[in-house]
Amino acid sequence: xxxxxxxxxxxxxxxxxxxxxSAIGAEGIVxxxxxxxxxxxxxxxxxxxxxxxxxxxxxxxxxxxxxRETIASGTPFLGICLGTQILFDSSExxxxxxxxxxxxxxxxxxxxxxxxxxxxxxxxxxxxxxxLHPAFEGIPEGSDFYFVHSYYPCPTDDQDSICKTEFADTVxxxxxxxxxxxxxxxxxxxxxxxxxxxLSNFLKWDGKEPAxx
Numbered sequence: 001x002x003x004x005x006x007x008x009x010x011x012x013x014x015x016x017x018x019x020x021x022s023a024i025g026a027e028g029i030v031x032x033x034x035x036x037x038x039x040x041x042x043x044x045x046x047x048x049x050x051x052x053x054x055x056x057x058x059x060x061x062x063x064x065x066x067x068r069e070t071i072a073s074g075t076p077f078l079g080i081c082l083g084t085q086i087l088f089d090s091s092e093x094x095x096x097x098x099x100x101x102x103x104x105x106x107x108x109x110x111x112x113x114x115x116x117x118x119x120x121x122x123x124x125x126x127x128x129x130x131x132l133h134p135a136f137e138g139i140p141e142g143s144d145f146y147f148v149h150s151y152y153p154c155p156t157d158d159q160d161s162i163c164k165t166e167f168a169d170t171v172x173x174x175x176x177x178x179x180x181x182x183x184x185x186x187x188x189x190x191x192x193x194x195x196x197x198x199l200s201n202f203l204k205w206d207g208k209e210p211a212x213x
Contacts, residue, residue: 047082079183
């Protein structure tokens with residue numbers, strides 16, 4: 001049986017992720033152990049909360065280095081929400097926060113022009129696919145996923161975008177992929193059948209994108 005590590009850095013929605021794995025017949029290990037994470041066949045990097053404190057926890061536990069090494073090794077790696085944002089170079093949150101710098105790009109805050117658009121962006125919203133990725137196989141374009149966030153990723157290379165969503169007159173990147181990384185701004189663990197399908201696809205994925213993607 002494959003080992004699935006759920007990274008615990010005091011900033012994750014860990015119970016929901018573990019329960020979602022159980023719902024598809026898989027078992028995740030919630031851990032902050034670099035050794036266990038390095039040995040895992042698939043790694044999930046969830047997160048809720050603020051960027052600066054999350055980065056402080058990561059560095060304090062030595063997990064920033066572990067994450068870089070795990071991704072460099074080719075292990076399939078899934079980021080969720082704050083766990084997605086942390087992969088980028090920097091975030092506007094907390095007055096500007098340096099992130100892991102694994103994916104080129106920044107994280108920006110929504111700036112709605114209308115008072116009708118409330119931040120955080122919270123609730124169900126649709127995704128469109130700029131390009132196909134194995135993690136979304138069998139999930140129709142226009143499917144709804146659950147969002148709770150005030151900030152969103154802006155990849156330097158738009159080819160890294162695999163999902164786009166519109167909110168507050170902004171079409172933003174809601175999922176990214178590069179190499180053995182796939183990461184979603186939305187909460188797949190709170191997104192019903194579509195979210196469970198992404199998880200199931202991820203666990204079947206070998207970390208490589210077909211030439212057609």
